[in-house]
Structure formats: C-alpha cells, structure tokens
Amino acid sequence: MRVQRLREINTLAVLESIIAGRGESSRADVATATKLTRPTVSALVEGLLAAGLVEERESVRAGTGRPKTPLVASSKVVGLGAEVAADHLRVLGLGLDGSTVIDEARHTEVALRSPEQTALQLAELLRSCRERLPQGTRISALTVSLPARISGDGTCVASGPNIGWRDVPFSKLVTDAGWSETPVFLANDANLAAHHEADARPGESFLFLHGETGIGGAIVVDGTPLPGTHGWAGELGHLPLVPGGARCGCGLEGCLEAYVGFHALRKRAGLPDSTCLDTIAGRLSANQELTDQIGHEIGTALAGAFTLLDIDSLVLSGYFAPLAPALHKTLSQALSAHSFAEQIHISPAAQSRGVEVLGAAQASLQRVRADIGDWLSIKD
Numbered sequence: 001m002r003v004q005r006l007r008e009i010n011t012l013a014v015l016e017s018i019i020a021g022r023g024e025s026s027r028a029d030v031a032t033a034t035k036l037t038r039p040t041v042s043a044l045v046e047g048l049l050a051a052g053l054v055e056e057r058e059s060v061r062a063g064t065g066r067p068k069t070p071l072v073a074s075s076k077v078v079g080l081g082a083e084v085a086a087d088h089l090r091v092l093g094l095g096l097d098g099s100t101v102i103d104e105a106r107h108t109e110v111a112l113r114s115p116e117q118t119a120l121q122l123a124e125l126l127r128s129c130r131e132r133l134p135q136g137t138r139i140s141a142l143t144v145s146l147p148a149r150i151s152g153d154g155t156c157v158a159s160g161p162n163i164g165w166r167d168v169p170f171s172k173l174v175t176d177a178g179w180s181e182t183p184v185f186l187a188n189d190a191n192l193a194a195h196h197e198a199d200a201r202p203g204e205s206f207l208f209l210h211g212e213t214g215i216g217g218a219i220v221v222d223g224t225p226l227p228g229t230h231g232w233a234g235e236l237g238h239l240p241l242v243p244g245g246a247r248c249g250c251g252l253e254g255c256l257e258a259y260v261g262f263h264a265l266r267k268r269a270g271l272p273d274s275t276c277l278d279t280i281a282g283r284l285s286a287n288q289e290l291t292d293q294i295g296h297e298i299g300t301a302l303a304g305a306f307t308l309l310d311i312d313s314l315v316l317s318g319y320f321a322p323l324a325p326a327l328h329k330t331l332s333q334a335l336s337a338h339s340f341a342e343q344i345h346i347s348p349a350a351q352s353r354g355v356e357v358l359g360a361a362q363a364s365l366q367r368v369r370a371d372i373g374d375w376l377s378i379k380d
C-alpha cells in the first residue's frame with residue numbers, strides 16, 4: 001500500500017513537472033527537476049503515457065547531443081466546469097495545463113424557470129460543448145458552481161434563495177437531463193472564487209466579499225479558506241446590517257445582502273431588470289452618492305468580523321471588485337469606526353469576473369490528481 005502511494009506521489013511530481021515544462025521537458029529534464037532517478041522517471045512516464053495523461057512530441061536534436069523527446073500534458077484530458085448564475089449558464093473546459101479548450105455561455109433568467117428546466121438547458125449546453133471537443137477527449141469530472149448552499153456530499157442544493165431553490169437534487173437532475181458521462185459535483189460559487197483568490201495570494205489572511213447572484217464570502221487564514229462546522233463559515237452577506245430590516249432571501253431580516261445584493265442594488269439604482277451581472281458595476285460606478293452609501297453599509301456590517309478575527313485585509317470580488325475605488329472612502333471609514341483595526345487594507349480580487357466557472361473547472365482537474373491511482377490503472 002505504501003509503495004503504491006509513493007508511486008502516486010512521484011507520478012504526480014512527474015506530471016506537474018511536465019505541465020510546468022510547457023512541452024519543452026524531456027525525461028532527463030524531468031529527472032533534474034524532480035530529483036528522481038532517470039529509470040524511475042522513465043517508468044513513471046510510461047505509466048502516464050499508457051494512461052493518456054501525457055504525450056510525446058517528435059524528437060529534436062539539439063547541437064551534437066543525443067536527440068531529445070519532449071513530453072507534453074495531454075490535450076485530450078479536460079476538466080469541465082459549469083456555472084448557474086442569476087442571468088446565465090456557462091460551461092468552461094480546461095486542459096491539464098490550464099489552457100481553455102471550450103467556453104460557452106447562454107443567457108437565461110434562472111429564477112423564472114424550474115430547476116428541471118435549468119437542468120435541461122445546462123445538459124443541452126454541455127452536450128453542445130462535448131460535441132465540439134476533439135474525438136477521444138476524456139472529461140475528468142463536471143463541477144457545477146451555484147449561488148447556493150450545497151449539501152455535504154456535493155449533490156444537492158440545500159438552499160439557493162436568489163434563484164428560488166430549496167432541497168433540489170441538482171446532480172441527479174442534470175444526469176436525468178442527459179449528462180451521464182461523469183458524476184456531477186456541486187459547489188458554492190463564492191467558495192470556488194475564494195479558493196481561486198487564495199491560490200493567487202499564497203499564505204495571506206483576508207476576508208473575501210464576493211458580489212455575484214448573491215453576496216458570498218470567505219474567511220481565508222494563512223492561505224486556506226475556513227470551511228466551518230456546517231460549511232457556511234464566511235457567509236459575510238448574511239451578517240446583520242439593519243436589525244429588523246429588509247427581509248433577506250435567506251429568511252433573516254436586515255442582512256447585508258438585502259441591501260447590496262444584485263437584485264437589491266438593481267432596484268436601489270433604478271436600473272432596468274435587463275441590467276446584468278456583467279454591467280451592474282459600470283452602471284453603479286457613475287453614482288457616487290449610492291456607492292458612498294454601499295461602502296458605508298459594507299463597512300458597518302463587516303467591522304465586527306475584523307475585530308473578531310484580527311485580520312487586517314479585505315478583498316472585494318465579483319461586481320464589488322471594479323467598484324473598489326468608488327467604495328474605498330466610506331468603506332474604510334466605517335471599518336475604522338466600528339472595529340479595533342486601525343487600518344484595513346482593501347483591494348480588488350486578482351480576477352473579478354468568471355472566476356466561479358474557472359474555479360469549478362479547476363476543481364474538476366483536481367480530481368485527476370486526487371484519483372491518479374485510478375487513472376494509472378486505465379489501459380486503453
């Protein structure tokens with residue numbers, strides 16, 4: 001058993017080295033990079049070739065030396081991510097090297113349709129993407145990002161008030177609608193975004209506020225998002241802003257989300273219902289009076305969390321990211337006025353849009369690494 005695990009760890013090190021080499025690394029280069037012996041690397045590369053995870057390129061002769069056979073991550077293994085958001089569905093496929101192999105979106109008002117109808121639309125989009133992938137492509141997994149709390153086993157939507165879902169077995173619905181190629185894993189959109197941001201800020205501690213279909217968030221400590229006992233640690237959108245105030249989709253009253261969530265902001269700014277997630281920040285940034293209020297509200301609701309956690313950095317994500325300069329003054333003032341922290345560093349996320357579906361596709365790719373033993377036993 002231990003020998004098997006060691007082989008898996010070394011195989012992953014070889015695979016990562018080949019991916020990092022971007023099609024330039026030979027077996028000898030991989031041996032140097034991983035500090036494994038040449039015969040060990042050769043044996044592991046043979047396993048990866050047999051599993052279809054890497055491919056050999058044509059040999060090249062450099063100078064007078066022996067010809068070199070570069071190795072490259074297979075372009076025919078794809079991690080698939082999908083996103084269900086308030087106003088669109090999107091499917092993104094990433095190759096093992098992280099390159100985008102497919103990216104398609106459809107506009108739809110998810111809250112106006114039943115979960116079954118949304119599952120049918122998503123399955124149709126997935127099938128159309130599948131047909132456009134080269135023959136022989138294998139999909140490692142499908143991960144679906146949703147603006148919802150997800151059951152512990154990743155198969156059901158426990159509660160998604162912003163799309164009107166409760167106790168929906170969405171994995172099964174997508175399978176029943178025709179996607180049977182891989183199991184369907186569900187994930188919370190803000191958690192996927194937070195993991196992506198944590199990767200971009202290795203070792204940092206920060207609170208993460210994500211404006212998307214709903215307001216999500218995360219507490220990231222030393223580079224790791226905290227899951228919490230029930231999986232909802234960091235739900236900053238449901239901290240109280242106005243006791244007894246506006247009814248929030250979660251069932252509580254006066255949550256931050258009831259004031260600065262997508263639907264609430266669209267209404268407060270007097271914007272038409274056609275205003276979508278992609279354009280709302282642009283429309284709001286022209287209204288400094290409103291962004292001053294929003295900054296004050298976010299700071300007031302979040303200040304206590306900074307005192308509680310002794311963290312001094314806030315990352316604004318989703319539609320809050322492009323609004324960071326407009327929000328900064330009143331947000332900073334409210335945080336200082338209501339917390340112990342003298343100065344909280346406020347910054348926009350590394351990537352403001354599309355990060356949920358990217359995180360979903362990356363989670364699907366991670367399953368290749370997690371299940372490497374199963375992949376190695378595959379013989380085509």
Ligand SMILES: [Zn+2]
Binds near residue numbers: 237238249258
């Ligand atoms: Zn709430």
